[in-house]
Amino acid sequence: MIVLRTVAELRVAVRAARSRGERIGLAPTMGAFHDGHLALMRRAKDECGFAIVSLFVNPAQFSEAADLARYPRDEGRDTVLATATGVDALFAPPDSEVYPRGFTTTVDVGALALPLEGVVRGPEHFRGVATVVTKLLSMAQPDVAFFGQKDAQQTLIIRRLVRDLDLPVRVETCPTVREPDGLAMSSRNALLDAESRRRAPTLWRALSAVRRVVDGGETNPSRALDAGHAILATERIVPEYFAAVSAETLAPLGVLEGEVLIAIAARFGAVRLIDNVLVDARSART
Numbered sequence: 406m407i408v409l410r411t412v413a414e415l416r417v418a419v420r421a422a423r424s425r426g427e428r429i430g431l432a433p434t435m436g437a438f439h440d441g442h443l444a445l446m447r448r449a450k451d452e453c454g455f456a457i458v459s460l461f462v463n464p465a466q467f468s469e470a471a472d473l474a475r476y477p478r479d480e481g482r483d484t485v486l487a488t489a490t491g492v493d494a495l496f497a498p499p500d501s502e503v504y505p506r507g508f509t510t511t512v513d514v515g516a517l518a519l520p521l522e523g524v525v526r527g528p529e530h531f532r533g534v535a536t537v538v539t540k541l542l543s544m545a546q547p548d549v550a551f552f553g554q555k556d557a558q559q560t561l562i563i564r565r566l567v568r569d570l571d572l573p574v575r576v577e578t579c580p581t582v583r584e585p586d587g588l589a590m591s592s593r594n595a596l597l598d599a600e601s602r603r604r605a606p607t608l609w610r611a612l613s614a615v616r617r618v619v620d621g622g623e624t625n626p627s628r629a630l631d632a633g634h635a636i637l638a639t640e641r642i643v644p645e646y647f648a649a650v651s652a653e654t655l656a657p658l659g660v661l662e663g664e665v666l667i668a669i670a671a672r673f674g675a676v677r678l679i680d681n682v683l684v685d686a687r688s689a690r691t
């Protein structure tokens with residue numbers, strides 16, 4: 406696996422792969438790799454002759470300086486793990502390569518960035534995400550880019566910007582990889598203390614409870630969410646949000662129908678965790 410630091414080096418490697426007739430795959434990440442990231446990389450390598458993982462902790466998407474400062478970083482360990490997946494290149498540019506002096510352009514996707522994470526993290530969060538992903542897609546010019554369902558709103562926003570800006574890339578969504586107890590893998594899990602780590606899988610248990618009642622035919626969103634709130638209450642978890650929204654538009658639903666995204670965020674001390682599940686409420690309307 407080669408390690409690339411500049412856009413110029415990346416473009417040379419991509420051009421060489423294309424001239425060999427290979428498809429280019431890109432899995433953008435912020436590092437501190439876990440099995441969720443590794444699944445994205447393996448999928449990229451399975452589907453593309455030349456698979457790139459990018460590692461860039463994007464300062465523009467952090468609204469709290471403390472969150473950025475404590476974000477886990479270990480490029481040495483990440484390099485070993487990425488190599489083992491078989492990806493061909495690790496693109497790990499310095500901040501100055503991504504945001505050179507005088508950088509001012511941003512990408513704003515509008516309404517999709519406003520609810521859920523947008524409410525809690527502010528409009529700058531998804532502006533930062535959309536801008537850096539647009540740049541990474543432009544830098545690597547992949548045929549296929551891989552993102553996780555774990556960050557459902559982010560993945561939806563990326564699909565939208567790719568469509569709206571006519572970017573010539575196919576976006577693939579990979580399923581959420583979980584710990585054996587259901588906790589969605591996240592780089593932030595490493596920051597949980599023992600008691601928070603014990604309580605954190607409650608988020609998945611709450612989402613699963615909602616999914617069960619919707620699968621059972623419940624079409625009233627607040628009654629469906631109540632099943633999850635009951636689980637959260639057993640661990641005294643008060644979520645930042647816990648919502649049933651359209652999986653396509655993220656709009657709140659008066660009645661659960663079609664593809665529904667059940668999304669949750671909660672704080673465990675200083676650590677914020679998010680998770681979600683997709684439910685098909687169509688079958689409930691018979």
Ligand code: AMP
Nearest residue numbers: 434435436441552553555556581582590
């Ligand atoms: P991050 O490094 O957290 O920005 O994540 C990089 C990519 O990995 C994003 O597309 C995430 O959605 C994806 N990802 C993060 N955690 C998981 C997980 N547990 N399962 C699947 N994909 C994930």
